[in-house]
Amino acid sequence: MAQGQIRKALSGFYYVYSDQQTFQTRGRGNFRKRNLTPLVGDYVEFESTNQAEGYVLELLPRKNALVRPQVVNVDQAVVVTSCVKPNFSSNLLDRFLMTLEQKNIRPLIYFTKGDLLTAAAREALAPIVAYYEGLGYPVFFGADPFASAQVQQLTTHFADQLTVFMGQSGAGKSTLLNHIDPELQLKTAAVSESLSRGKHTTRHVELLPLFGGLVADTPGFSSLNLSEFELTELPQLFPEFVAAAVDCRFRACQHDQEPGCAVKQQVEAGQIMASRYENYLQFRSEKKAEKPKYNGKRGKK
Numbered sequence: 020m021a022q023g024q025i026r027k028a029l030s031g032f033y034y035v036y037s038d039q040q041t042f043q044t045r046g047r048g049n050f051r052k053r054n055l056t057p058l059v060g061d062y063v064e065f066e067s068t069n070q071a072e073g074y075v076l077e078l079l080p081r082k083n084a085l086v087r088p089q090v091v092n093v094d095q096a097v098v099v100t101s102c103v104k105p106n107f108s109s110n111l112l113d114r115f116l117m118t119l120e121q122k123n124i125r126p127l128i129y130f131t132k133g134d135l136l137t138a139a140a141r142e143a144l145a146p147i148v149a150y151y152e153g154l155g156y157p158v159f160f161g162a163d164p165f166a167s168a169q170v171q172q173l174t175t176h177f178a179d180q181l182t183v184f185m186g187q188s189g190a191g192k193s194t195l196l197n198h199i200d201p202e203l204q205l206k207t208a209a210v211s212e213s214l215s216r217g218k219h220t221t222r223h224v225e226l227l228p229l230f231g232g233l234v235a236d237t238p239g240f241s242s243l244n245l246s247e248f249e250l251t252e253l254p255q256l257f258p259e260f261v262a263a264a265v266d267c268r269f270r271a272c273q274h275d276q277e278p279g280c281a282v283k284q285q286v287e288a289g290q291i292m293a294s295r296y297e298n299y300l301q302f303r304s305e306k307k308a309e310k311p312k313y314n315g316k317r318g319k320k
């Protein structure tokens with residue numbers, strides 16, 4: 020039995036890459052009964068006598084799973100974030116970052132449409148950009164968003180990683196992907212063209228070998244289903260809160276109403292960006308608002 024990784028799933032076939040070859044396989048092993056679906060990114064055990072035939076027999080444990088794009092075992096995500104059209108939203112960006120932190124996916128933040136900003140507006144945004152960079156996230160921001168040096172800088176992060184692209188509709192995900200690989204351009208254009216004609220095209224994801232790593236060719240939005248994690252997990256998803264929390268009076272401080280909260284002190288002192296804390300509190304109340312649903316379900320049992 021061989022091991023490999025599913026790089027494409029289409030029309031009931033799983034395209035498994037193993038030992039520098041791709042095998043067209045089908046699923047076998049009661050996946051449906053076991054409520055399992057092999058997905059792109061899955062490491063699998065399979066058997067095959069030739070490249071056109073074979074069977075996926077077992078899925079190896081997943082590190083994580085994204086829904087949009089539907090890819091598993093993701094290492095990092097490029098969060099494409101537009102400065103204008105649509106306007107920069109710290110809330111949306113923090114939501115993406117929180118999602119990724121929760122799934123153990125490294126975020127990279129790529130700002131688009133810097134060219135549409137006045138010099139003054141760009142300067143106003145710069146400290147916010149720098150703040151995220153200070154959190155340890157690779158950040159790309161410039162007056163020429165697709166300058167080849169900057170795009171190339173991004174691709175140096177791809178080696179040995181499975182990278183996905185995500186961001187708001189219209190943020191520039193496809194445009195960025197096209198700059199990364201002009202061959203992709205044809206593909207992406209073809210897909211969106213057929214979609215706009217209203218055809219029932221299944222958008223399938225494929226992992227492409229690019230710059231020494233794998234890149235998912237279909238970008239997505241990916242919003243976090245808040246019920247996927249516990250309320251008390253939330254403070255862990257903000258790296259600067261984790262760092263500050265060692266000085267909170269209570270070990271399990273949720274940085275809300277507790278006295279002696281070092282996070283709140285750092286917000287007041289301007290060390291933690293106010294928008295980060297406001298967004299944190301908002302996610303917290305959204306998460307709390309979800310609770311009655313849970314209780315209701317439990318109550319019915």
Ligand SMILES: Nc1nc2c(ncn2[C@@H]2O[C@H](COP(=O)(O)OP(=O)(O)OP(=O)(O)O)[C@@H](O)[C@H]2O)c(=O)[nH]1
Pocket residue numbers: 099131132133134135164165186187188189190191192193194195238
């Ligand atoms: N001026 C300027 N226009 C941009 C930039 N990035 C994207 N655009 C334009 O913004 C529009 C949307 O870009 P797309 O790449 O289609 O955005 P997307 O994120 O793939 O959008 P969806 O497919 O809806 O998810 C297109 O008209 C792009 O040409 C940028 O950095 N500067």
Ligand SMILES: [Zn+2]
Pocket residue numbers: 264267268272273274275277279280281282283
């Ligand atoms: Zn605290």
